[in-house]
Amino acid sequence: xxxxxxxxxxxxxxxxxxxxxxxxxxxxxxxxxxxxxxxxxxxxxxxxxxxxxxxxxxxxxxxxxxxxxxxxxxxxxxxxxxxxxxxxxxxxxxxxxxxxxxxxxxxxxxxxxxxxxxxxxxxxxxxxxxxxxxxxxxxxxxxxxxxxxxxxxxxxxxxxxxxxxxxxxxxxxxxxxxxxxxxxxxxxxxxxxxxxxxxxxxxxxxxxxxxxxxxxxxxxxxxxxxxxxxxxxxxxxxxxxxxxxxxxxxxxxxxxxxxxxxxxxxxxxxxxxxxxxxxxxxxxxxxxxxxxxxxxxxxxxxxxxxxxxxxxxxxxxxxxxxxxxxxxxxxxxxxxxxxxxxxxxxxxxxxxxxxxxxxxxxxxxxxxxxxxxxxxxxxxxxxxxxxxxxxxxxxxxxxxxxxxxx
Numbered sequence: 001x002x003x004x005x006x007x008x009x010x011x012x013x014x015x016x017x018x019x020x021x022x023x024x025x026x027x028x029x030x031x032x033x034x035x036x037x038x039x040x041x042x043x044x045x046x047x048x049x050x051x052x053x054x055x056x057x058x059x060x061x062x063x064x065x066x067x068x069x070x071x072x073x074x075x076x077x078x079x080x081x082x083x084x085x086x087x088x089x090x091x092x093x094x095x096x097x098x099x100x101x102x103x104x105x106x107x108x109x110x111x112x113x114x115x116x117x118x119x120x121x122x123x124x125x126x127x128x129x130x131x132x133x134x135x136x137x138x139x140x141x142x143x144x145x146x147x148x149x150x151x152x153x154x155x156x157x158x159x160x161x162x163x164x165x166x167x168x169x170x171x172x173x174x175x176x177x178x179x180x181x182x183x184x185x186x187x188x189x190x191x192x193x194x195x196x197x198x199x200x201x202x203x204x205x206x207x208x209x210x211x212x213x214x215x216x217x218x219x220x221x222x223x224x225x226x227x228x229x230x231x232x233x234x235x236x237x238x239x240x241x242x243x244x245x246x247x248x249x250x251x252x253x254x255x256x257x258x259x260x261x262x263x264x265x266x267x268x269x270x271x272x273x274x275x276x277x278x279x280x281x282x283x284x285x286x287x288x289x290x291x292x293x294x295x296x297x298x299x300x301x302x303x304x305x306x307x308x309x310x311x312x313x314x315x316x317x318x319x320x321x322x323x324x325x326x327x328x329x330x331x332x333x334x335x336x337x338x339x340x341x342x343x344x345x346x347x348x349x350x351x352x353x354x355x356x357x358x359x360x361x362x363x364x365x366x367x368x369x370x371x372x373x374x375x376x377x378x379x380x381x382x383x384x385x386x387x388x389x390x391x392x393x394x395x396x397x398x399x400x401x402x403x404x405x406x
Contacts, residue, residue, distance in 0.1 A: 062092060062093045062094035063090065063091070063092050063094075063405075063406040064090070064091045064092075064403055064404065064405050064406070065088075065089070065090055065091075065403070065404045065406070066087070066088070066089045066090075066091065066401055066402065066403050066404075067086070067087070067088055067401065067402045068086060068087035068088075068089070068170060068399055068400070068401045069084075069086050069399070069400050069401075070084060070085050070086070070087070070170055070397065070398070070399045071083065071084050071397065071398045071399075072084065072085075072394060072396075072397050073380075073394075073395045073396040073397070074393050074394055074395060075392075075393050075394070075395045076393045077393065078393055080118075081393070082115045082116055082118075084116070085113055085114060085115045086113075086114040087111050087112065087113050087114070087170075088111065088112045088114075089109060089110060089111035089112070090109075090110050090111070091108075091109050092106060092107065092108050092109075093106075093107045094106055094107070100133075101132055101133045101134070102130070102131070102132055102133075103130070103131045103133070104129070104130045104131070105127055105128070105129050105130075105131070105143075106127065106128055107125075107126040107127035107128075107146065107183070108123070108124065108125050108126060108127075108128075109122075109123070109124040109126060109167070109180065110122070110123045110124075111123075120214055121214065121215060122167075122168070122214040122215060123214070123215040124167045124180075124182060124218075125144065125182070125217050125218075126144070126146055126180070126181065126182055126183050127143070127144050127145060127146050127183040128143050128144045128183075129141055129142060129143025129144060129145050129183075130142055130143055137191055137192040137193055138189070138190070138191050138192075139189070139190040139191075139192075140187075140188070140189050140190075141186075141187075141188045141190075142186070142187050142188070143185065143186075144182075144183040144184065144185050144186075144222070145183045145184060145185075145186055145188060146181065146182075146183035146184075147161055147183070147184065147186070147188065147201065147229075148161075148162075148178055149161075149231065149243070149245060149257075149259070150259060150273050151259045151260070151261050151271040151272075151273050151300075152271065152273045152300035152302060152316060152318070153174065153175070153302060153304070153314040153316055153329065153331050154174045154300075154314075154316050154318060154327075154329035154331065154348065154350055155174065155298075155300050155316070155318045155320060155327075155329065156174075156178070156273060156300070157257060157273055157274060157275035157298035157299060157300065157320075158243070158245050158257035158258070158259055158273055158274075158275050159178070160229060160245070160247040160255060160257075160275075161184045161222075161229070162178070162181065164221045164222065164224065165181040165182040165183070165184070165218075165221060165222050166180075166181045166182075167180060167181055167182060170377060170397070170399045170401070171361065171363065171377060171379075171399075172359060172361050172379055173346065173348060173361055173363065174348070182218050182221060182222045183222065184201075184203055184222045184223060185203065185204060185206060185219065185222060185223050186201040186202060186203045186204075186229075187201065187202045188200070188201040188202075189201075194235070195234060195235055196232070196233045196234035196235040197232075197233045198230075198231070198232050198233075199229075199230070199231040199233075200228070200229070200230050200231075201228065201229045201230075202228055203223060203226065203227040203228065203229070203249075204223060204226060205223055205224065205225050205226045205250070206219035206220055206222075206223035206224075207220045207223070207224050207225065208220070225249050225250040225251055225252075226249070226250045227247065227248060227249035227250065228247070228248050229245065229246070229247050230245065230246045230247075231243055231244070231245045232244045232245075238263075239262060239263040240260070240261065240262045240263070241259075241260070241261045242258065242259065242260050242261075243258060243259040243260075244256075244257075244258050245257045245258070245259075245275075247277075252277075253277055254277060255275055255276065255277030256275065256276055256277065257273070257274060257275035257276070258272075258273070258274055258275075259271075259272070259273050260272045260273070264303075267305060267306040267307070267308075268303060268304070268305050268306075269303065269304045270302075270303050271300075271301075271302050271303070271304070272299070272300065272301050272302075273299065273300040274297060274298065274299040274300070275297065275298045275299075276296070276297045276298075296321035297319070297321060298319060298320055298321050298322070299318070299319050300316050300317070300318050300319075301316065301317050302314060302315055302316030302317065302329075303315060310334055310335070310336070310337070311332050311333070311334040311337075312332070312333045312334070313330070313331070313332050314329075314330070314331040314332075314333075315328070315329070315330050315331075316328070316329040316330075317329075318350075323388060324354075325352055325353075325354055325355075325388065326352070326353045326354060327350050327351060327352045327353060328350070328351045328353060329348065329349070329350045329351075330348065330349055331346070331347070331348040332345075332346070332347050332348070333345070333346045334346075342366065342367040342368070343364070343365065343366050343367070344364075344365050344367075345362070345363065345364050345365070346362075346363045347360075347361065347362040347363065348360065348361055352383070352387060352388065352389065355383060355384065355387035355388065355389075356383055356384065356387060357381070357382065357383025357384070357387035357388050357389030358381070358382045358383055358389060359379075359380075359381055359389055360379055360380060360382075361377065361378070361379030361380075362377070362378050362379065363375065363376075363377045364376045364377075370405070371404060371405045371406075372402070372403065372404055372405075373402070373403040373405075374400070374401070374402055374403075375399070375400070375401040375402075375403065376398075376399070376400055377397075377398070377399040377400075377401070378396070378397070378398045378399075379396070379397055380394070380395055380396035380397060381394060381395060382395075
């Protein structure tokens with residue numbers, strides 16, 4: 001039976017129908033509950049090719065306008081930081097099918113940031129690609145593609161293409177950071193068969209295409225060096241998925257990783273993710289310099305439980321070798337909390353077990369109608385001065401956002 005455990009939160013080009021078993025239905029239900037309202041297509045056992053953006057019959061779909069008002073409470077305010085700012089942004093995610101075999105996709109985020117005494121225009125070209133659906137389960141994509149890997153909720157050691165691609169945004173939720181980032185220019189081939197799937201991406205170096213402007217495409221950030229990424233997803237059974245990945249980049253040692261998910265019962269999914277090899281620590285925030293290079297295994301062990309009362313709870317134990325940290329991560333997602341209609345809430349906390357630093361956020365959304373939503377987002381960093389989160393100058397932040405879908 002063809003199968004690809006796609007971890008992308010976007011939809012994909014439909015494939016032939018697959019029987020819906022009880023195990024698969026349970027996994028779909030847990031994943032749908034655990035994901036935020038804007039990401040209900042997440043499916044840990046999706047029998048679909050890996051694509052990037054939602055396909056809609058109406059080309060006007062996929063466009064969203066937002067108005068943000070943000071307040072910041074700084075521990076030690078940087079010279080160029082402000083206590084408040086407003087944003088106006090347009091977010092487009094769209095895939096068009098030109099014919100039976102050819103599709104093109106575009107994902108772009110344009111915004112105007114209003115800061116007292118200093119306004120700024122930013123643009124993030126997240127994806128721009130073309131794809132060909134070949135016969136017999138073959139797929140070929142070329143362009144800037146946001147290929148996400150990993151099954152962890154709060155940390156993804158096997159998400160090798162993430163480094164350097166996160167863009168500045170209001171939310172610190174790992175799922176939002178995973179979604180809203182620059183894609184990587186690549187040529188990716190995929191084959192889905194009865195034994196599972198295999199994907200291979202060849203990534204060119206675009207380091208010479210620099211640009212410091214906030215509206216620059218950022219080719220050198222997503223493609224600093226030549227690289228290749230291989231992903232194997234063999235078919236096991238309807239309760240278990242596995243990925244095996246190999247990543248090689250010029251000037252670095254190869255890295256190898258694996259992802260595993262298992263449906264324990266109708267309400268509990270277990271997952272594990274691990275990677276080994278030398279890598280560079282992520283920058284503490286967009287625009288900052290990355291950390292030092294370290295080697296050693298990174299891993300995540302966790303579980304997602306759909307409680308009878310409604311909340312979906314994800315817990316993880318994480319090890320990030322690049323910053324020599326171990327952490328406990330907990331995320332709660334709840335649609336219609338306490339019976340409130342058209343409302344959902346998501347909250348997370350990451351507690352460092354070594355330096356006692358904490359990162360937390362609460363996201364509350366009211367869906368006024370199918371096109372309009374209001375969001376309230378509050379979060380912050382806490383910890384001693386010598387901890388990673390204690391060293392971040394931002395103590396707390398709050399955002400009120402209005403969204404309009406077209």
